[in-house]
Each structure stands twice: as C-alpha cells, then as structure tokens.
Amino acid sequence: MKEENPISFVCSLCGRPYAMEAGRDRHLCPVCSGSIEPVYDFHGKKEHYRSILRRGSSHGIWGYRELLPVDPDVVPVTLDEGNTPLLQADHLARELGVRRLYLKNETLNPSYTYKDRFATIAVSMAKHKGRHTIALGSAGNAAAALAAFAARGGMDCFVLLPPGAVQDRARQIRSYGAKLITMEETINDCILMAKRGEDLFGWENVSTATCFHPWAAEGYKTIGYEIGRQLDFRLPDWIVCPVGGGALLSKIYRGCQDMLALGLIDHLPRFAGVQAEGCMPLVRAYETGKAVADDWGVPDTIAFAIADVCTFESATVLSLLRSTGGTAVAVSDPEILEAMQATGRKEAVLAEPASAVTVAGVKKLLAGGTISREESVCCIISGNGVRDLPLMVQGLPEVPRVGVDDVEGLRAAVAAYQKGKE
Numbered sequence: 001m002k003e004e005n006p007i008s009f010v011c012s013l014c015g016r017p018y019a020m021e022a023g024r025d026r027h028l029c030p031v032c033s034g035s036i037e038p039v040y041d042f043h044g045k046k047e048h049y050r051s052i053l054r055r056g057s058s059h060g061i062w063g064y065r066e067l068l069p070v071d072p073d074v075v076p077v078t079l080d081e082g083n084t085p086l087l088q089a090d091h092l093a094r095e096l097g098v099r100r101l102y103l104k105n106e107t108l109n110p111s112y113t114y115k116d117r118f119a120t121i122a123v124s125m126a127k128h129k130g131r132h133t134i135a136l137g138s139a140g141n142a143a144a145a146l147a148a149f150a151a152r153g154g155m156d157c158f159v160l161l162p163p164g165a166v167q168d169r170a171r172q173i174r175s176y177g178a179k180l181i182t183m184e185e186t187i188n189d190c191i192l193m194a195k196r197g198e199d200l201f202g203w204e205n206v207s208t209a210t211c212f213h214p215w216a217a218e219g220y221k222t223i224g225y226e227i228g229r230q231l232d233f234r235l236p237d238w239i240v241c242p243v244g245g246g247a248l249l250s251k252i253y254r255g256c257q258d259m260l261a262l263g264l265i266d267h268l269p270r271f272a273g274v275q276a277e278g279c280m281p282l283v284r285a286y287e288t289g290k291a292v293a294d295d296w297g298v299p300d301t302i303a304f305a306i307a308d309v310c311t312f313e314s315a316t317v318l319s320l321l322r323s324t325g326g327t328a329v330a331v332s333d334p335e336i337l338e339a340m341q342a343t344g345r346k347e348a349v350l351a352e353p354a355s356a357v358t359v360a361g362v363k364k365l366l367a368g369g370t371i372s373r374e375e376s377v378c379c380i381i382s383g384n385g386v387r388d389l390p391l392m393v394q395g396l397p398e399v400p401r402v403g404v405d406d407v408e409g410l411r412a413a414v415a416a417y418q419k420g421k422e
C-alpha cells in the first residue's frame, strides 16, 4: 500500500496547520470547525499557474493537476469530466428580469453531475494507493459518479443507500456495476458504515463531503477556474450555488480565491447559497447569525440531492457568504418546480430540483432587492433533470390525441395549445 500524499493542510478559516492522521473519519478544524484544505505555494511561480488557468484543461480536469492535491505519479482515471458549457441564458434572464444570466451547465458531466470532478480524483487516488474497492454513503448523485469512475478504473464500488433514495438514481448506479446496499438509517449512518468497511473489507471510503475527503473535494474548484476562463476572467457579480453539504460553494469560492491570488481577477464575486425550505440548516444559521449550522430535523423537499441534514462545511460557507457580501436563501418546492420547468422551456437545460433552486433563488433575491436587476449572475446547474422527467411535466396539460384524418381534432388540439400560450 502506498503512503498518503505528503501535501500539507490548513484550516480554511483560522489558518492553523492540520495534521492528517490515519483512521480519523472526519476532517474539520478542532478549534473553529472550518473546512480543511490543502496548501499550494504560488510564490515565485505565479505566471506559471496563471498560464495553466488561461490554457484550461483538455483532459478532464487533469490539466489543472498542479493545482490539485495529487502526487505527480498518480495515473488519472478520467471520463473527460468537466469542461462544461457556460451558457448565456438570455431568455431566462428576460423572464427573471436581470441584465445578464449565465448557467454553468454541470448536467453535461459523464454521470450527469458536478460530482464527477470529485470522483475522478477520489478513484485515481484510491487506485494509486493499491485499493481494489471503493465505498460510500450517498443518496444518489455522488454514488452515481463514484460508481461510474470505479467502472472506468476497473474497481469495485459498494454504495450504502439511505431510505427514500430516488429509484432512477439507484438504477443508474447499478448500471455502472456498483453493488447497492440499502440501510434503514440516515445518510450520516450510511457514511459511517462505509468508513467501517475500511477495517472490515479494506474498502476506501470515498464519501463526498470535504470533511471526509479534503483531497478530492478540491476537484470542485475547477468549476471556478472554468467560469473564469470562459468569461475571460471577468467574473459575474454573483455566483448562485445550491447548498447541501456546502463543498460545491466553498470550493468554487476557493477557485475564485486562487484567481485573485494569481492576479487574474481583481475582486471576488458575491456568493448566494440556496437551499430548499424543507431542509435549510445553512439558511437558518445565516438568518440567526450563527457561526455553525445546527443539524436539520427530517427533510421534506423534492430537492433531495441537497437535503443534507448536516451542512458539513457550514462554518466555512457562512464565513465566506458574510465576508463577500453574499447571502443565503431558501425556496419552496412549488418555486423549485416552476424554476425547473422554466429552465427547460427557456434554455433547454434540464436541471434537477437541487439545481433549479438556484434559478428560483435568483428570482427571490431579485424580488427582495438583494440582487439588482443591473447585475450579472451565474447559476450553478449542478445535476441533470433528465432523471426527473415526471417532475418536469408535472402540472402540464394532458397530451391531446387525434384520430386518422381527424383534421378538426388536429385544429382543436393546436388551438388548445395556442390558448394555453396566451
């Protein structure tokens, strides 16, 4: 078995050095609960790193590997993840009433979500360490990503699934050859059980919160790098991001911090974290002025992919929202559903409920005046709604049926659609 990689780690909030100890199941700063992150030394090499970010990556996210915490001799297991489009969404911008709107379309990743940026690193590292089997607790998207990359890497993958996981996700996971085990308990219990499998079966636990895997979570910051490059390093005023465990938002922020440190941008954008009203631990903490979010009770929302009762990275996320003049907001299920359908209809991007929260969130923040109509906004569309088609068509009128040669019936059907448009 090869050694853990030698990169050093610090707390993202208080900057204290953090010692990686084998066997620890959760990495958070013991003093301030900040997220743990690797350290890169840009000193004297800024032009070199700037050229990497200007050039971008043509082999998955591995063109950025000097900015990722992986040993130089790790062989990438990649499915050409990342490099997702940044769409200028003029139709939706008009509907929402904002000057400029971008959609970072993460739905086009190989397993349909941004989690592939994590999975490529986690699986490559596990394989490099000589592991044959990875395991994780996940309600769906993370498991699909890890299962896909395990298949690509010729590894076994065990997935511990909590009750209530969406069946379409479970079928996708099984299609990659992963072995599902359902548990009666919460996602947290599933994650802990995956950890226990390390001793029992020699598994590599690859559960996807930053606190469980501070190495692979760095993959998410490449979303920030890509947005920078795609906009010629003129970032939008706002980046609006769904929040479950919080790693997606905190790592896109981290990517922006890198670009600032390298002089590619001259200020940070403001960040908005969006949750569903049926599970909003971060928003509650933000609104009540807390430094760390308390766990939520029982989630009740269609946005299951962000219905994490624990916002693992809450200390880091709350701090960065406040320090960038950002905000946190929650949206209702009907608002999410409306945003899903509008994003599909106006921009041909099928956003899963947990991603459509961003569009619903922008609408709410515009209405409340937090985001000005003169500003530019980028929504992170984190996962694909092609697996949520029943929700996409919920509430739409029934499809009319016309018989052979029934021209009058056809006229009536077309007229009914025209009437619906008015």
Ligand SMILES: [Zn+2]
Residues within 6 Å of the ligand: 011, 012, 013, 014, 015, 016, 029, 030, 031, 032, 033, 034
């Ligand atoms: Zn700390």
